[in-house]
Amino acid sequence: MRAAHTVEQVRAAEEVELARLPEGALMQRAATGLAVAIADLLGGVYGRRVLLLVGSGDNGGDALYAGAQLARRGAAVEAILLSEQVHAAGLAALLARHGRVVDTTTATRPDVVVDGIVGIGGRPGLRPNAVEALGLFRDVPVVAVDVPSGVGVDTGELDGPHVVADLTVTFGTHKPCHLVDPAASACGVVDLVGLDLDLPEPPIQALQAADVAVLVPRPDPFAQKYTRGVVGVRAGSPEYTGAAVLTTSGASCGLAGMVRYDGPAADEVRARHPGIVASVGRVQAWVVGPGGGDDVDVLLAACLADGVPVVADAAALPHVEPGHSRLVLTPHAGELASMLGTERDAVEADQLGHVRRAAAHFGCTVLLKGRHTLIADPGGRVRVTTSGVPWLAVAGAGDVLAGVIGALLASGLEPFDAASVGSWLHGAAATVAGGGGPVTPEGVADAVATVVSGLTSGLQD
Numbered sequence: 001m002r003a004a005h006t007v008e009q010v011r012a013a014e015e016v017e018l019a020r021l022p023e024g025a026l027m028q029r030a031a032t033g034l035a036v037a038i039a040d041l042l043g044g045v046y047g048r049r050v051l052l053l054v055g056s057g058d059n060g061g062d063a064l065y066a067g068a069q070l071a072r073r074g075a076a077v078e079a080i081l082l083s084e085q086v087h088a089a090g091l092a093a094l095l096a097r098h099g100r101v102v103d104t105t106t107a108t109r110p111d112v113v114v115d116g117i118v119g120i121g122g123r124p125g126l127r128p129n130a131v132e133a134l135g136l137f138r139d140v141p142v143v144a145v146d147v148p149s150g151v152g153v154d155t156g157e158l159d160g161p162h163v164v165a166d167l168t169v170t171f172g173t174h175k176p177c178h179l180v181d182p183a184a185s186a187c188g189v190v191d192l193v194g195l196d197l198d199l200p201e202p203p204i205q206a207l208q209a210a211d212v213a214v215l216v217p218r219p220d221p222f223a224q225k226y227t228r229g230v231v232g233v234r235a236g237s238p239e240y241t242g243a244a245v246l247t248t249s250g251a252s253c254g255l256a257g258m259v260r261y262d263g264p265a266a267d268e269v270r271a272r273h274p275g276i277v278a279s280v281g282r283v284q285a286w287v288v289g290p291g292g293g294d295d296v297d298v299l300l301a302a303c304l305a306d307g308v309p310v311v312a313d314a315a316a317l318p319h320v321e322p323g324h325s326r327l328v329l330t331p332h333a334g335e336l337a338s339m340l341g342t343e344r345d346a347v348e349a350d351q352l353g354h355v356r357r358a359a360a361h362f363g364c365t366v367l368l369k370g371r372h373t374l375i376a377d378p379g380g381r382v383r384v385t386t387s388g389v390p391w392l393a394v395a396g397a398g399d400v401l402a403g404v405i406g407a408l409l410a411s412g413l414e415p416f417d418a419a420s421v422g423s424w425l426h427g428a429a430a431t432v433a434g435g436g437g438p439v440t441p442e443g444v445a446d447a448v449a450t451v452v453s454g455l456t457s458g459l460q461d
């Protein structure tokens with residue numbers, strides 16, 4: 001599990017560690033990890049040129065100490081000081097290793113720019129002198145210290161100028177901005193330097209393959225199709241039969257024992273999936289909404305009346321009322337904006353705030369689709385999916401996702417787990433299906449089984 005903690009949580013843990021360790025030890029550990037990461041990026045140190053952008057706080061201190069270590073190993077290190085006051089001991093260490101203080105007119109073209117402007121103590125946005133310094137060498141790789149300066153560290157928002165990093169080296173734990181878009185998209189590759197901090201339960205997590213392998217349902221030796229769970233699909237309309245085919249393709253990923261289809265596209269659905277039963281019967285979970293027609297409100301009500309968990313997607317979303325705790329809502333930003341009475345841009349700018357608000361308002365699990373999909377439950381927990389690839393942004397991919405989550409709900413996973421595991425599998429399946437290239441939604445649905453078998457092959461008992 002990749003965990004992200006808030007600034008307040010990091011500060012509290014840091015205080016305990018600072019009291020325990022000799023003065024400066026924590027910063028030295030951070031700076032050493034940073035120097036090693038910069039050396040890796042440069043493919044060596046001797047003779048390389050490093051430009052440090054140094055702000056007034058400890059973030060600048062990390063950069064100065066890392067610069068001193070690189071200078072000791074033969075790098076030519078220059079520093080632009082963006083404040084009259086910078087970390088004094090860090091600056092002394094750099095100068096002792098023959099690092100040089102320069103300004104925007106005297107800086108030499110570097111091989112890497114190190115952003116030590118501001119860290120977890122920063123407010124969103126950058127001051128004009130920082131913007132000017134960043135503009136000097138636009139095509140040079142940037143390594144951000146802890147966070148790209150200027151981003152909303154706890155919110156994942158971008159408000160004003162900010163650093164766009166190729167690599168971010170963070171310390172102790174991830175922060176929300178490393179996982180949550182749009183800020184996450186400014187981090188580049190994120191490298192974590194461990195500091196042995198004693199941290200509380202993280203408010204935000206990103207499942208990794210090993211976590212999904214544990215959560216994904218596996219049939220026991222005496223399993224029957226009914227004990228594995230039946231997922232019912234109410235999707236498609238005479239106009240949109242494809243949505244029925246794609247949603248049932250997701251539901252047929254193999255994670256439930258049976259798929260039932262109830263709708264107007266039974267012939268199309270059975271032509272692709274002969275195993276699907278096109279008659280009404282008992283189910284352990286419903287998926288409703290993709291490609292839905294005029295009767296989608298009636299169908300949603302019928303699904304909810306069954307008392308089983310329900311995935312509501314697409315056309316069903318505008319009809320959802322608060323108060324159904326075993327519901328999973330799967331909007332994209334535009335759909336969530338309509339549900340909350342706001343604009344798409346507002347949702348995209350503050351994805352974490354909106355998905356949390358929606359989960360609290362509707363009292364159920366809400367999955368906000370995007371590059372880094374967010375899943376929130378009404379208790380405030382959030383998971384982020386980072387397994388996807390941009391090729392997954394293709395019409396119909398959302399229908400497949402709803403089907404996969406429905407299968408996981410039918411198998412008995414709780415809504416929050418079903419949504420986050422389903423989303424992770426969906427992203428990983430796109431990687432497998434495309435092999436680095438384009439995907440079709442049906443290809444993604446087919447690849448879910450391959451992903452699951454890869455995950456669970458090491459776990460057979």
Ligand SMILES: NC(=O)C1=CN([C@@H]2O[C@H](COP(=O)(O)OP(=O)(O)OC[C@H]3O[C@@H](n4cnc5c(N)ncnc54)[C@H](OP(=O)(O)O)[C@@H]3O)[C@@H](O)[C@H]2O)[C@@H](O)CC1
Nearest residue numbers: 014026027030057058059118119120121122123125127146
């Ligand atoms: N936590 C840990 O475990 C460890 C933490 N460590 C490191 O410490 C860092 C946190 O250091 P920190 O607390 O000194 O805050 P930091 O972010 O450097 O500067 C804040 C100052 O910047 C200013 N300022 C604010 N906004 C601004 C803006 N938009 N643009 C420009 N300037 C702005 C403002 O000062 P002002 O100029 O307004 O007086 C404010 O006081 C952390 O990120 C990590 O790198 C590691 O060394 C060890 C382990």
Ligand SMILES: Nc1ncnc2c1ncn2[C@@H]1O[C@H](COP(=O)(O)OP(=O)(O)O)[C@@H](O)[C@H]1O
Nearest residue numbers: 369370371388389390392393395396397398399
């Ligand atoms: N840039 C991206 N990187 C990774 N995944 C993405 C990206 N953009 C969209 N996706 C994913 O693609 C899917 C698109 O679903 P959706 O918008 O509902 O499409 P549709 O309604 O046409 O099926 C979602 O799972 C979403 O998370």
Ligand SMILES: [K+]
Nearest residue numbers: 118145147149
């Ligand atoms: K920084």
